[in-house]
Amino acid sequence: MKRIYYILMISIISLTSIQAQDFPLHTQYMYNKAAVNPGAVGVKGKVSMLLMHRQQWLNVDGAPVTSDLAFEYPLEKAAFGLGVNYDQLGPLTKITGNLQFSYNLELSFTTFLSLGLNVGVYNQTLNMDKLHIYDPTEEIFSKDISALDFNVGVGAFIYSEVWYFGLSVPNMNMQKYYKDLEQFDKHPFHAYAIGGYNIELNRKMTLQPSLMVRYVDKLPVSADLSVNLQWNESLTTGLAYRLNAAYSLLVGFNVSRQFHVGYAFDWDQNPIYKVNYGSHELVLRYFLTRDENSLRFQSPRFF
Secondary structure (H helix, E strand, O other): OHHHHHHHHHHHHHHHHHOOOOOOOOOOHHHOHHHOOHHHOOOOOOOEEEEEEEEOOOOOOOOOEEEEEEEEEEOOOEEEEEEEEEEEEOOEEEEEEEEEEEEEEEOOOOOEEEEEEEEEEEEEEEOHHHOOOOOOOOHHHOOOEEEEEEEEEEEEEEEOOOEEEEEEEOOOOOOEOOOOOOOOOEOOOEEEEEEEEOEEOOOOEEEEEEEEEEEEOOOOOEEEEEEEEEEOOOEEEEEEEEOOOEEEEEEEEEOOOOEEEEEEEEEEOOHHHHHOOOEEEEEEEEEOOOHHHOOOOOOOOOO
16 A cells, blocks of 8 residues: 555656646636736736635545635736745645736737736745655654745736737746755746637627646646637636646636636546546636726626
């Protein structure tokens, strides 16, 4: 049994490194773009709160569990945001908090450019009590290993009523996780490109393709492609593909014009799919500002 546990843990850590989860992955990234691009903070012109929870590889001990809490407060030309992330991967626990700021520039009557900055801290801990240790008397295993450091990131986000495109580097400060252990290297450099478009098929249906491309130092480029179809501005159904990693089904429902509930189910291309029940992700988004009080002109179909 222990041998199986070791194999699963090694698989999880290896696959996670390949998929670059130094920044957690989300299938429904289009609802929380500010998590990777601070320039996207406040672009909808409404005060909002978002909660996202992801349980990856259900039925596998030590599989990643991620929760995000985001708050956005837009002004007429600027916006402030707060993002908190909790990420658990086997014995590793990471907690990140970011303060975000963006400034909005009007390029034309319908096109805007938002420049963003995030400043925050992260704490990462290796929990020894969650390891199966062969010789627990070794001094290195006598206590948890933890590191606290800061982070800064930048992003640019250009958008209109029906499309958006953004570039960002969310982790410009690349410190070592654990300065006491040589085998734990620095944060890999991350860069993101995101984009999306609304295609109005008729008065009741809107097609919403979107793309996220991730570049991580010393790893292959990865990408998420999603295609959502919105029905009567209420129900959203969609498909997604993570390059060489997973296929996904998405569904969302606007309970009201202020409250959205979304769910995504992923199944993996990797061999680990044989021992798990897929990955599950839930998102709740609530706008505290009504449409008529929006500080910026936006279509209700904007992502």
